[in-house]
Amino acid sequence: MTHSSEIKALLFDVFGTVVDWRGGVARDLRPFLGRHAASIDAYEFADAWRRQYVPAMGEIRSGRRPFVRLDVLHRENLLKVLADYGIDVSSIPADELDALNHSWHRLDPWPDSIEGLLRLKRRFMIAPLSNGNIRLILDMAKRAALPWDAILGAEVVRAYKPSPQVYLETVEILGLEPSEVCMVAAHNSDLAAARQCGLKTAFVLRSTEHGPAQKTDLHAEQAWDFITTDLNDLATQIGCPT
């Protein structure tokens, strides 16, 4: 049993763990695709856009490319996916592409997220540790009332998860030991990287992040310190009153 009394701060993965990126991006894609490529399914396009995310960050994690914020990668990836679908990008105004790119700033929390975060915030420092850039996470939080104590993450340390420096430099910014910080994520790979750095770990089951046919992250692949069904369950397990 993990002693939660040692934990001072909780760091949250955001896309998929706190908010539903697939539903939010598809919602904004629907009118866009209606204008430009009515035969393409919005969820399919959202999934294709998301698949570009890991390889794009890989260029930066490997050092082949200097750090740029996620808004920039999302915009480049959008152009790639549009081209892959045979859509003529030159016919679409840049403003319209920018607005669509900002769909990632307008994602809705899962139904338990706000209540769970508010309970956790009373006892712990809570902050995102997302690959999303500061403005993206700020816009999302302001729109949805996500009650972060600070916005930490990739842009603050200018590196992308799961590079160890992202976890370690963030712990250092908080003035804590790794064992005093718990990483909260719906992704086993994120938790594995955090555990390698000495952080505590909390798995949150998000079985429909990738849609109804999701095959990944349906169970905890290691004995994480907390294994939970949502953020309210985490709050209860970690000892926060309702």
Next chain:
Amino acid sequence: MTHSSEIKALLFDVFGTVVDWRGGVARDLRPFLGRHAASIDAYEFADAWRRQYVPAMGEIRSGRRPFVRLDVLHRENLLKVLADYGIDVSSIPADELDALNHSWHRLDPWPDSIEGLLRLKRRFMIAPLSNGNIRLILDMAKRAALPWDAILGAEVVRAYKPSPQVYLETVEILGLEPSEVCMVAAHNSDLAAARQCGLKTAFVLRSTEHGPAQKTDLHAEQAWDFITTDLNDLATQIGCPT
């Protein structure tokens, strides 16, 4: 008349502008001095501690020293001031010095700050642009319920105000033009540096920041875009409903 409709984000100096550092530090100094040097006035010590702030940052601004966060400078400056007062530091436990150093994390807002920030937050992004490090500003915000949308400032860009890069890189992080951002401060020098970078400027009169005999920053030294008596006045002038 400045068109406030262009402004998207307000950045706030914190020490002196949003919170009363002198009163807060003196409050925590009193019991400490009572134990170690009962004849020293807490306000006088707080002022002496604060006087070390600008030269300490100067070492970093000039490039003679790599960036370290303000908690580190405050701790070094505390040792200097104790020595200047002839107090034997070796007799004081490190934990006690650390606790005193953290008095900067426990400062109270001026009476208008919370209400003013809440009004401004409904219409603008609001964030500190302080030389205080992230954990310091986080602790202060959590204790006093300062409703920041994000914590920006010196540690995020690894440089100290009034270096131009602090203002310019923060504007870039927000994805805005300098003219879309307004710096809010009780210090003419901070506003002058922000204006040089193209930001809008709002002066807040804090006539007792340095105590009843304050001689500096008692009036606006340039025609700032907004000249205000407190954060509620700023909210009114900039067009935020009560």
